[in-house]
Amino acid sequence: MEMETKVTVHDAMTSNVITADPGxxxxxxxxxxxxxxxxxxxxxxxxxxxxxxxESDIIRKVVSRDLRASEVTVGEVMTRNLISIEPDRELSEAARLMAKNSIRRLPVVRDGALVGILTSSDVMMVAPELTEILVENARIEENRVQLPENERSVPGVCEICGNFEEYLEEYDGKYICEECKEDLEGE
Structure with a gap:
């Protein structure tokens, strides 16, 4: 019997993570x-x-309140209690973790130290078969929590052009990318 190679978080993550000080x-x-x-x-x-x-933290917590971005520290508006994952875990586990918590980015941590970041697009590029997990849950979440129209976006493959996009919008019962939506609306 052939041993199936498991795709791990390490295989898909980006290791040069952009970091900053909370101050x-x-x-x-x-x-x-x-x-x-x-x-x-x-x-x-x-x-x-x-x-x-x-970016959405900045828009929601700073721009929408008309605060001065130069006077607010990152530590004041960042999302704490990060959900993270170890690099040797299976990628499918990471996908489920993202879906369950409705997040698109997972810090990868080994022994308390940050070693990378895994995004939903990384998962889909390395293992497109996991797209289902991410998208299904995003849709379930979305139906449960009624988000304002403009924020109801999910990552996935556009049902018209077939490109993978970080944001798909529902249009006429289909999940499509912004460009296709503009084409349709322009017709």
Whole structure:
């Protein structure tokens, strides 16, 4: 009997994680995100991750309240109590963890130290067969919690062009990417 190779978190994660100190301002964090083209930064003061700040945290907690991004620290708005995973765990376990907690990013930690980050897009690129786990749960979650129209997006494969996108929107009963949606609306 052939031993099936298990795909691990380590196989799919990104190991050069962009991190920042909790004392920096949200404005600085935003410029790091822009410069590095990332949607989130792991916050840590020593080797251990303390939190995560994402673009949506900045919009929800700073911009929407009209606070000055240069006067708010990352530590004040970051998401704490991070759910993390070890690098040698199976990728399918990571996918279930993301789905269950409705998160798109998992810090990868070995012995308390941050060694990488795993995103839902990483999972789908390495193991497209796990997309089902991520998307099904995102849809279940979404039906349970009525989010405002513009935030009802799930990662997955567009049902029209077949591209994998981080954000799909429901349009006419199909999950499609923004470009296809614009094409349809423009018709």
């Amino acid at each position: 920096i301002s949200v404005a600085e964090a935003a410029s790091i995100m822009t410069e590095k083209k990332v949607g989130s930064i792991i916050v840590k003061s020593n080797s251990e991750p303390e939190g995560l700040i994402t």
